[in-house]
Amino acid sequence: MLGKLYETQVCSAARTLEIVGERWSLLIVRNAMFAGMTRFTEFQRSLGIAPNILTKRLTEFVEAGLFEQRPGPVYALTAKGRELQPIILALTAWGDRWAAPDGPPVTYEHAGCGGEVVVEAACERCGERPPPPGVTAQVAGWARRRQDARPVS
Amino acid sequence: MLGKLYETQVCSAARTLEIVGERWSLLIVRNAMFAGMTRFTEFQRSLGIAPNILTKRLTEFVEAGLFEQRPGPVYALTAKGRELQPIILALTAWGDRWAAPDGPPVTYEHAGCGGEVVVEAACERCGERPPPPGVTAQVAGWARRRQDARPVS
DNA sequence: GATCCCACTTGCGTGATGCAAGTGACCCGG
DNA sequence: CCGGGTCACTTGCATCACGCAAGTGGGATC
Numbered sequence: 163m164l165g166k167l168y169e170t171q172v173c174s175a176a177r178t179l180e181i182v183g184e185r186w187s188l189l190i191v192r193n194a195m196f197a198g199m200t201r202f203t204e205f206q207r208s209l210g211i212a213p214n215i216l217t218k219r220l221t222e223f224v225e226a227g228l229f230e231q232r233p234g235p236v237y238a239l240t241a242k243g244r245e246l247q248p249i250i251l252a253l254t255a256w257g258d259r260w261a262a263p264d265g266p267p268v269t270y271e272h273a274g275c276g277g278e279v280v281v282e283a284a285c286e287r288c289g290e291r292p293p294p295p296g297v298t299a300q301v302a303g304w305a306r307r308r309q310d311a312r313p314v315s
Numbered sequence: 316m317l318g319k320l321y322e323t324q325v326c327s328a329a330r331t332l333e334i335v336g337e338r339w340s341l342l343i344v345r346n347a348m349f350a351g352m353t354r355f356t357e358f359q360r361s362l363g364i365a366p367n368i369l370t371k372r373l374t375e376f377v378e379a380g381l382f383e384q385r386p387g388p389v390y391a392l393t394a395k396g397r398e399l400q401p402i403i404l405a406l407t408a409w410g411d412r413w414a415a416p417d418g419p420p421v422t423y424e425h426a427g428c429g430g431e432v433v434v435e436a437a438c439e440r441c442g443e444r445p446p447p448p449g450v451t452a453q454v455a456g457w458a459r460r461r462q463d464a465r466p467v468s
Numbered sequence: 469g470a471t472c473c474c475a476c477t478t479g480c481g482t483g484a485t486g487c488a489a490g491t492g493a494c495c496c497g498g
Numbered sequence: 499c500c501g502g503g504t505c506a507c508t509t510g511c512a513t514c515a516c517g518c519a520a521g522t523g524g525g526a527t528c
Contacts, residue, residue, distance in 0.1 A: 175406035178414060214516085258327045271450070273451050283400065286431045297425065298349070355505070
């Protein structure tokens with residue numbers, strides 16, 4: 163949970179980043195999601211994250227509903243937390259393309275089928291996958307009015 | 316560019332987060348991508364970001380190849396920068412689902428067609444869209460060996 | 469009892485961010 | 499010409515986030 167929120171941003175991406183935009187957050191989620199980690203020391207060891215930071219992150223994830231804490235203690239992803247998956251996949255894909263000189267270290271597979279799982283933007287109406295310039299943002303009327311009512315500086 | 320990198324993480328998502336994981340970074344990219352912003356004060360005003368932080372971010376984005384700086388000065392997204400789009404879309408989608416009590420403030424449309432653009436994980440082999448538990452991570456052999464050669468603590 | 473492991477907590481130092489004022493360049497109007 | 503406004507930053511300082519390392523308490527095992 164970001165200390166200072168993005169309050170002037172009427173935008174869901176900003177809302178998401180308020181919850182998982184801090185240092186280590188998405189890597190914690192990644193390890194829970196894909197390495198099956200549930201224990202404090204598992205996360206700590208695998209990430210090299212300081213225990214006070216990990217405590218803070220896990221506590222806030224539980225409060226935000228991304229994880230639930232069970233006796234043990236076990237930190238288990240909720241449905242809400244699991245649905246962060248496309249973000250992890252998209253981050254991975256970009257990194258594979260532009261920041262992986264040795265090739266992709268991790269690939270994601272469809273369990274059972276064995277095919278590679280990729281994350282892509284596609285049009286719900288026609289099915290096409292538009293290149294980035296072919297995607298435009300439409301701001302809802304109420305959102306535009308709310309944005310205008312919130313001058314930043 | 317994160318101050319302390321995620322050096323022990325052999326993972327492209329971590330590489331990506333090293334470049335765009337700092338505060339404001341993805342919101343800057345979002346504004347460039349979807350609001351056509353190219354000028355310093357445009358970003359500064361719309362985000363309410365401190366000028367010293369914005370300077371630092373833009374400079375590093377140019378160094379990392381996400382933006383190029385032209386006379387004006389104009390900050391223009393490169394192809395590398397534009398390919399961050401699925402990340403923005405995925406962040407938005409999660410936020411729409413779980414953090415938008417008033418509904419989605421922004422939707423993304425397929426230019427021309429008008430259909431909504433969504434980002435989804437799909438299997439390249441069979442075309443299915445597996446739910447999160449149906450996606451598994453496969454770590455490449457060299458990556459596992461490199462990870463094992465990098466004890467964290 | 470001693471030892472080990474786990475799940476944190478604590479205290480302090482360093483680095484990131486926020487705030488607000490300032491600077492220099494440029495443009496426009498009087 | 500001068501003054502005012504705008505833009506693109508820079509600077510100095512305060513606050514907050516994170517890193518580091520030691521510590522504490524609980525539980526299990528020998």
